[in-house]
Amino acid sequence: GQNIDQPTEMTATEGAIVQINCTYQTSGFNGLFWYQQHAGEAPTFLSYNVLDGLEEKGRFSSFLSRSKGYSYLLLKELQMKDSASYLCAVLRQYGNNRLAFGKGNQVVVIP
Amino acid sequence: KAGVTQTPRYLIKTRGQQVTLSCSPISGHRSVSWYQQTPGQGLQFLFEYFSETQRNKGNFPGRFSGRQFSNSRSEMNVSTLELGDSALYLCASSKDRGLINEQFFGPGTRLTVL
Numbered sequence: 001g002q003n004i005d006q007p008t009e010m011t012a013t014e015g016a017i018v019q020i021n022c023t024y025q026t027s028g029f030n031g032l033f034w035y036q037q038h039a040g041e042a043p044t045f046l047s048y049n050v051l052d053g054l055e056e057k058g059r060f061s062s063f064l065s066r067s068k069g070y071s072y073l074l075l076k077e078l079q080m081k082d083s084a085s086y087l088c089a090v091l092r093q094y095g096n097n098r099l100a101f102g103k104g105n106q107v108v109v110i111p
Numbered sequence: 112k113a114g115v116t117q118t119p120r121y122l123i124k125t126r127g128q129q130v131t132l133s134c135s136p137i138s139g140h141r142s143v144s145w146y147q148q149t150p151g152q153g154l155q156f157l158f159e160y161f162s163e164t165q166r167n168k169g170n171f172p173g174r175f176s177g178r179q180f181s182n183s184r185s186e187m188n189v190s191t192l193e194l195g196d197s198a199l200y201l202c203a204s205s206k207d208r209g210l211i212n213e214q215f216f217g218p219g220t221r222l223t224v225l
Contacts, residue, residue, distance in 0.1 A: 031211055042201055042216035043154070050211075087154060091210055097169045099144075099210050101154040 002026040002090055004102040011108045012078055020073040020105045022088035030098075033089040034062050034073045037104065043087060046073065075107070083109045113138065115204050115217035123223045129190040132220045136183050136204030142166075143185040144214060145177060148199040160185050161208035189222075197224045 003025040012018040024032070031050035035043035049055060049064035049071060061074040075082055085104040092098045116135045124130050136143050144167075145157040156169040160179035177187040183204075189196055199221050203214035 042218055044216070045213045048211070048213070089154075096167075097156060098167050099156040099169075101156070103153040 002092065002097070002100040004088060004090055004100055006086075006088060006102040006105045008103070009106040009108070011110060014078055014080060014109055014111050016078050018075045018078060018107060020075070020086050020107065022071045022073075022102055022105075024069050024071075024088075024090045024102075026069075026090050026092055026100075028093040028095070029066060030091045030093040032062075032064055032071050033091070034060075034071075035087040035089065035101075036084050037087060038084045046086075078109050080109050080111070083107060115202060115215055117200075117202055117217040117220050119220060120218065121221045121223075123225060124192050125225050126192055126194060128192050129188065130192060130222060132187045132200055132202075132222075134185045134187070134202035134204075134217060136185070136202075137215055140204035140206050140215070141183050142205045142208045142212070143179055143183065144203045144205075144210070145185070145187050146201040146203065147171070148201060148219070149197075154201075157187070159208070159210060166208055167210060192224045194224050197222060 005023045034046040037043040047062040054063045059076045064071045085106050087104045089101040118133045142161045144159040148154045159167040163179045174190045179185045199219045201219045203216045205212040205214045
């Protein structure tokens with residue numbers, strides 16, 4: 001199976017930077033996704049990393065270290081609309097249940 | 112471009128019944144995946160369909176099944192409903208198969224089993 005761990009909740013101030021961590025254990029790793037989900041809404045895609053390193057996309061960046069089984073999502077210049085749950089998901093190359101999600105990290109942005 | 116649509120949006124059933132949920136992907140998307148989301152277990156992958164064939168599946172019992180039609184629309188069926196099946200069922204579409212592509216989620220069907 002796959003084990004994916006994310007912190008449950010964090011609070012940050014508008015304009016600040018927040019780092020959301022995700023650690024995983026899996027076999028046949030084939031990439032890691034980050035999704036954003038606002039309360040009562042469907043998840044929306046943020047990023048996909050399959051190679052080590054940092055990928056930047058506007059205010060959001062995602063980092064992956066395959067050897068450490070670790071990824072983080074970096075949110076810069078936080079805005080109130082960034083209050084949401086951030087889900088990491090790990091994809092395997094083979095087997096059942098190839099795509100597994102973490103429980104999500106609820107980020108609360110305060111003024 | 113219209114997004115992913117799911118019907119119905121809300122559904123109430125009783126234990127032992129069966130239910131069919133429908134998903135229409137974004138035009139041109141050929142892969143449809145289904146997910147179950149509950150407060151306790153989070154988001155869990157059910158299965159993926161591409162070209163009318165199930166390509167990947169999660170760890171759910173055989174009571175959960177699906178199919179995909181030639182127009183890429185997909186249905187999911189749950190038979191012999193249990194209280195624990197109460198959840199938000201999401202479908203997502205992507206252009207190609209394999210789960211590595213960006214997926215676009217629909218609004219979900221909220222199923223309540225009494």
